[in-house]
Amino acid sequence: MKKYLLFYILLFCFADALEFKVGSYNVKNLFDDKIQGKEYEDIKQKRGQWYSYDYKEKLKNITQVLKDMDLDIVSLQEVENRSILDEIKRVVPSYKYTYFYKRADSPIGLSILSRFKIVSNDIITVQKHNKKSRDILKSTIKIENQKLIVYTNHWRSKRAQESSRVPYAISLVDDIKRLDEDMDYIIVGDLNSNYNEVFSFKNNKKLNNTYGITGINHILNTTIDGKFITKQNITKISPYYQKIHYNCWLDTDRRDRFSYIFKGNFNTPDNIILAKTLFDNKGISYVDRSFKVFKPYYLYKNRKIQNRYSDHLPVFAHFDTKKRFKIKPKTKNINSIKHLYEIEDIKETIKLKDIIPIYKHNDSAIIVDDQNSSIYLYNVAKDLKVGFHYNLDVLKIKDYHGLIEITKLENIKILKKEQQDVTKYFLNSQDIDIKNFEYQNKIITNLKGVYKRAKADRRKKLHYIFKNRKKKISIYFLDKKLIPKDRTRLKIKTARVSIYKGKIQLIISKASDFKIY
Structure with missing residues (x-):
């Protein structure tokens, strides 16, 4: 009743x-x-x-x-x-x-x-x-x-x-x-x-x-x-x-x-x-x-x-007019990299478990978790080594012109002493459209093209072929001395997929990331 x-x-x-x-x-x-x-x-x-x-x-x-x-x-x-x-x-x-x-x-x-x-x-x-x-x-x-x-x-x-x-x-x-x-x-x-x-x-x-x-x-x-x-x-x-x-x-x-x-x-x-x-x-x-x-x-x-x-x-x-406001959570697990993309700032510490740095340059790195989600650590990865497993606490994130970065960490704890091969986390550029936003903060490999300035471009871009279609993408070289001359043929061995002001670009951090052929 x-x-x-x-x-x-x-x-x-x-x-x-x-x-x-x-x-x-x-x-x-x-x-x-x-x-x-x-x-x-x-x-x-x-x-x-x-x-x-x-x-x-x-x-x-x-x-x-x-x-x-x-x-x-x-x-x-x-x-x-x-x-x-x-x-x-x-x-x-x-x-x-x-x-x-x-x-x-x-x-x-x-x-x-x-x-x-x-x-x-x-x-x-x-x-x-x-x-x-x-x-x-x-x-x-x-x-x-x-x-x-x-x-x-x-x-x-x-x-x-x-x-x-x-x-x-x-x-x-x-x-x-x-x-x-x-x-x-x-x-x-x-x-x-x-x-x-x-x-x-x-x-x-x-x-x-x-x-x-x-x-x-x-x-x-x-x-x-x-x-x-x-x-x-x-x-x-x-x-x-x-x-x-x-x-x-x-x-x-x-x-x-x-x-x-x-x-x-x-x-x-x-x-x-x-x-x-x-x-x-x-x-x-x-x-x-x-x-x-x-x-x-x-x-x-x-x-x-x-x-x-x-x-x-x-x-x-x-x-x-009647239903009361109720927040619909996007991600059930808030202690995840995926959740970091869904929030504007951190109210309570986000505890990431079993993450692996797969790429590092100076004190910055890309990390992945067990869901294969990845994110960029900006200038806070000094104590991390590529291929090792860690638990860590995230205290601060930043939206840098559309790219999500972790900018403050604490309580870094290494879990496994043996180093893992991280190349399995790299994405082959021949298999994916690297200009898709879902690949933000991923590491791509095996990309060939010509680095040149076309008539319609303000700056030089990498012109390449993907599935029989002509494509082009901007490359940002952290070291300006590495910038190739116009019409240089490049093979990208490793590059970070980034976002800047709504556009996808590749980040080249070091000379070993690419070769001229």
Whole structure:
């Protein structure tokens, strides 16, 4: 009897539960075929060739994306006018509620489309007298008798320095501080800032004119004291009079962290940033690990975003009106190398057991565990010898431009005195695509090619053949004296597969790693 009673109680509690999707998409200059005077100069010049057919094709492409994503709420950036939004609504009629806004002197504006009732729309002014600034759209939406605020943003591009983006964050936070303490809200849009901007821009003299302060990390408080706000600590940290936020990019594998590619580098300008209240088990909750980049084949193929749709990829996440937030662990065994790739920093010591160094140069090394997962030890492998078995404690990791490194160890204990042959852990480059991100921190061997600079390359690369297809890959030589001359034939005997700013490259550490033939 008690079992049946419990069943009906649970059924009643979750009967009205509703899971819904919220997304953001920069549609890249969705202009119609009419001259209205506010267009960008290059758009005006193209309007002679910008036939009605071209506009309709672009509109068809964007509405196809919206239909396929099947979002309940979506924010769009770079729509020219209300008429275009009305046309989108006509093609995708499930969006009963819409709103469009742009400044009178702006070529493009902000839009929101919703299947739920939009109760109100307010405008947060950003630098009123700056003609290049764009305001923020604040939409209050009613979902199952609960309110959700969606802040739609389109911050200044990186043609401008960081001081041009900080005012957006300040204006946003000023409004957030006036909200009720329990209000659920989401910050979405093209912030023209990477989720880890504080780390990625600090040495960029062109952008960093704010002494390392960023709008997305420091003002929105997606980081505190140089560390990311995480799902694990967002409800536990209470900085004095400050709102803290979780950036959903942390929910994805590092190899998938991009919605925009600039000069071959992966970037994350399109963000979904969450309030603390979406983790407090009251009202609306975030569905763990639901954040995704929408990239079907027609939007993204051969490592390129298909420009006829947009130069950005859309992003989205799931939320629920009744189910309580619960973390879904990726890896059951936290004391593993695999787990180190899934976390941003180490809260408690990670104890690795029975690991083997398979490659070493100076005080750095590659280690593998019994699951054949590998990782790079940067400048902390002095006491390790290749081929021996160890237990060790990991205290600190670092994301160096996309490459995960261990940077602090302790309690190193040797297990077996006999040295093991480590070549069985090396990967034959003839059997695998070395440009696949899954081979990060692996050692590859048996790669032949010509080291040269092609017309399209800024620097010399190794040109090689893989399964009858021409390929090329960058090589970084730790010792600059080892760099071969142009058009040198190389045989790579051992090289470390690395990542730098979203690109796979090989690391050559010493002369014995390769030979010229």
